[in-house]
Amino acid sequence: MRRNLAETKRANVVTQHDIKLELDVRSQKLIEHKLCSSFPEAALLGEEGIAGDPQSDYRWVVDPIDGTVNFAYGIPHACVSIALQQRAKKRSPFAYADGYETLVGVVYDPFCNELWTALRGQPAKLNGKAIRVSRRAKLNEAIVSIGFAKNRETLEAMLPYFVELVQRVRKMRIMGAAALALTYVATGRFDAYIERGIRIWDIAAGGLILQCAGGDFWQKPSGPDHTYRMIASNGLLRRRLTVPD
Ligand code: IPD
16 A cells, blocks of 8 residues: 555556556455455455355455555545454344454555554553543534435435534544444544444444444444444444434
């Protein structure tokens, strides 16, 4: 990602609000090869496709380049997001709708050299040091980040709420990399992050990192293909925020 940031990149698919790069696919292949040869028993669910045995109790959830549009334009705000999930044995408050819960989460920002890690039940870390969410409890002092996903329907559903919220918070931020927005909430840089129409590979690792940093990570399925509505916060702001249906 560092080597290619300023280069002209080949796009596989371009839509009005999204770009899929050939480098997304190459990055996933690289990650897939490492993970699947080291842990052949786990399946892999990635933004660029699946691998391994889908019946496995374990799966890697991979976004090989999160923040692809930033990266495509040479904006150094993008990351790699990898989670390990296990099929939850019984009803777990942490499980996603398809029954998997995250055990390990890793998010790496190669441009700032920041590596966030979390193991369920242990404190989340940034470059090896424990992190914690912010203590801001007032919306008018908060920085809230928002994502508009990729299609017109989501944009239209979110815009009225954005217009309302932007007047109540200190600042809204639209940074363009969901996994980094989650780790920024986990580190206390942002106080909350909301998005509708987000996909599981954008949030699986960052969601666990946030929970292990003392935050609140709420998600609910909102469509096919692992699509979710999500509210991530420091916990203190959770009830002051919503995400349109
Ligand atoms: C996207 C980014 C963006 C978010 C979208 C995601 P991608 O991921 O995280 O910030 O708003 O919902 O799909 O496509 O760059 O991996």
